[in-house]
Amino acid sequence: MCVRLAPPRHKSTQDNLSMAPSGARWVPIIFIIINIHCLVVPSFGASESELLFKVKESIEDNNALLSWNSSTPPCDGEHSNWIGIVCYAGKVWGLKLENMGLKGAIDVHSLKELTNLRTLSIKNNNFEGSWPDFNLLVGLKGLYISNNKFSGEIPAPSFQGMQWLKKLDLSNNQFSSSIPTSLILLPRLMTLRLDGNKFTGTIPHFQQKTLKSLNVANNQLHGQIPPTLSHMPASSFAGNGGLCGAPLEACQSNKPSTISVIVVAVVVGVAVIIVIGVVIFMLNRRKRHPTAPVENPTLTPPKKGACRDSDDGSVRSTSSHVSTGSRRGDNMKLTFIKDDTERFDLTELLRSSAELLGSGCFSSSYKAAMVNGPKMVVKRFKAMNNVGREEFQEHMRRIGRLKHQNLLPLVAYYYRREEKLLVTDFVDNGSLAIRLHGHQGLGQPSLDWPTRLKIIKGIAKGLEYLYKEMPSLIAPHGHLKSSNVLLTESFEPLLNDYGLAPVINQELAHDIMVVYKSPEYIQQGRITKKTDVWSLGILILETLTGKIPANFLYQGKASKEDLAKWVESVVPEEWTSEVFDKEMGSTKNSEGEIVKLLKIGLACCEADMDKRWDLKEAIEKIQEVKERDHDDA
Structure with missing residues (x-):
């Protein structure tokens, strides 16, 4: 096992580059030999000199970089041959x-290919333009770009994945719009300077206990200063006329003027009159034109249109669902897959009380609790409107024939050209996503290591069964993620939304299904038999780290940095303290097995498909993982 040694601290290194790891003034010669032995020189890819030449070529007025030439390497041990290069162990550690x-x-x-790069400072230059993709540099500990001419908005997710970043200085540029909220996700942030820009909006609620210094002075911010920042000096918030609260003056609640009160009263009065008129009109109309007796319809899907999340769980049913005569009977009929399920029709579902479980670009899910009947989940899919009746029914029958303890069975389906509904049993224990990321808000305990291992093994078994029973599909699941893994009371995982790729509109599937976030699709525009394995690998990493994969946060495209790259950026010696979810509880007797499963996850989501494991090998390795180290049981 290789040991990473910290370099000695040099007096000549300035404060803004003092992020170098501290170490002793001398190092025993045997450790130096070990450290040199562990320096692996890649057999492929560009050298550090070649990469720095590319950086130099991208910079204008680069006469100051004349020492960057091929006659000497950038680094000789701790000594730099090139101006502006900070070296450690013969590698470029900082610019x-x-x-x-x-x-x-x-x-x-x-710069991303400089794998040892930990600090970057380009302050006091003339760089301009929009925000560079600095979040590609996941190993950075310090980033300093003050006193340049960068401008425009910094996108909200621009700092996701930069888990090692401690010091950030963006001061005295021309950045505008809101302060990026991903800054609050940096667990090691110590110093943050945003002063001297044009940031607007409110200050995010920074919760990091590591944050010792913050400066947002001379911007265009407003609102109350978060209480977690009240201990900062008042000078940190000066020059923002709209800020209030400690350490500045207390926020004042403005009393409404007399004119405002009168205007509001008039508007409310007019609104009440309009509502009363509408009610009277509807009552008179109902007397003249009685409708079919559908009581309290609450399960109509959201309107078609822009792909967005919705929190409206009780929208009205349309008349086309309840038309009279034989057509009404046809429209409201469900086709049941399971023979042992109590029969009901869509009208009964519409009459039941419904709760919106979730709504997104792929589907909208409702929990329907029928009177004196079971609790069901009705899922309305928004991307199947070009599937013919026979094709859809045949594929539903195919899915209905699948039976496995780790698959959520399909109970019934509903077909109309305009909409498709799938009905399943309601699973009380919720999804893996909720138990990993939302359990605290629901007052639920976190998942311990044995439970997480049990869930991963069950997911693998369910995926293996899908590959066996649906061999004609390139990606038999196609949409494997933590929100599509439901948990029984005994924490047995049930895969959901599987096998739907053939009936999803292909022009929309690329934007919404997980397999199309994979490296092979992003790079080559195709999916393979190993693509579901990539999804499984990401799911393993999510389960062990407790972090949401950034791959799935952006609609229509993958993120620029994913969970696998972040894990790979952390040296294995620090996995236990930096990577594993601390809410797994005591894992002292299981660290070896947890590390083993993490390595399996990385092998499953390897970006190079030739190096990525196939499903058979992945499942065999997963089943070999035990709850405790050296456990032969």
Whole structure:
């Protein structure tokens, strides 16, 4: 096992680059030999010199970088041969390109390949333009770009994945719009300078206990300063006319003027008159034109249109659902798959009390509790409106024939050209996503290691069964993620939303299904038999780290940084303290097995398909993982 040694601290290193790991003033020669032995030189890809040349080419007015040439390497041990390069163990550890009159672009993609890069400072130059993709540099501990001419909005997720970032200085640029909310997700953030920009809106609620220094002075911020920042000096918030609260003056509640009160009263009075008129009109109309007796309809799907989340769980039913005569009977008929299920029709579901469980681009789910009947989940799919009746019914029969303890069985389905509904049993214990990321808000305990291992093993068994029973499908699941894993009372996992790729509109599937977030689709525009394995790998990492995969946060595209890359950026010696979800509880007797499962997850979501395990190998390895180290039971 290789040991990473910390470099000695040099007096010449300035404060803004003092992020280098501390170490002893001398290192025993045997450890130096071990450290040199552990330096692995890749057999492929560009060298550090070549990568830095690319960075130099992207920069205008780069005469200050004349020492960057091929006659000498950038680093000799701790010594730098090139100006602006900070070295450690013969590798480029930092770039300090300050006060050089540089402008142009920063080749972040080349910097990303400098795997040992920990600090970047380009302050006091003439760089301009929009926010560079600095979040590609997941290993950075310090980023300093103050006193340049960067401008525009910094997208909200711009700092996701930068788990090691401690010091950030964006001061004295021309950034505008809101302060990016992903800053509150940086667990090690110590120093943050945003002063001297044009940020608007309110200050995010920073909760990090590590945050020692913050400066947002001279922006265009407003609202109350979060209480967690009240201990900061008042100068940190100066120059923002709209801010209030400690350490500034207390926020004042403005009393409404007399004119405002009169206007509101008039508006409310007019609204009441309009509502009364509408009610009278509807009552008179109902007397003249009675409708079919559908009571309290609460299960109509949301309106078609823009793909967005919805929190409206009780929208009205349309008349086309309840038309009279034989057509009404046809429209309201459910086709049942399970023979042992109590029969009901869509009218009964519409009459039941419904609760919106979730709504997104893929589907909307409702919990329907029927009077003196079972609790069901009705899922309305928004991307199946081009599937013919016979094709849809045949595929539903195929799915209905699947029977496995780790699959949520399909109970019934409903077909109309305009909409498709799938009905399943309601699972009380919720989804894996909720138990990993939302259990505290629901007052539920976290999942311990044995339970998480049991869930992963069950998911693997369910996926294996799908591959065996649906061999004609390239991705038999196609949408494997934590929100599509439901949990029984005994925490047995049930896969949901499986086998639907053939009936999803292909022009929409690319935007909404998980398999189309995979590296092979992003890079090559195709999915393979190993794509579901990639989804399984990401799911394993999510379960062990407790972190939401950034791959699935952005509609229509994968994120620029994913969970696997973040895990790989952490040295294995620090996995226990930095990567594993601390809410798994005591894992001292299981660390070896947890590490084993984490490595399996990384092998499953390997970006290079040739190196990625196939499903058979992945399942065999998963089943070998035990709850405790050296447990032969």
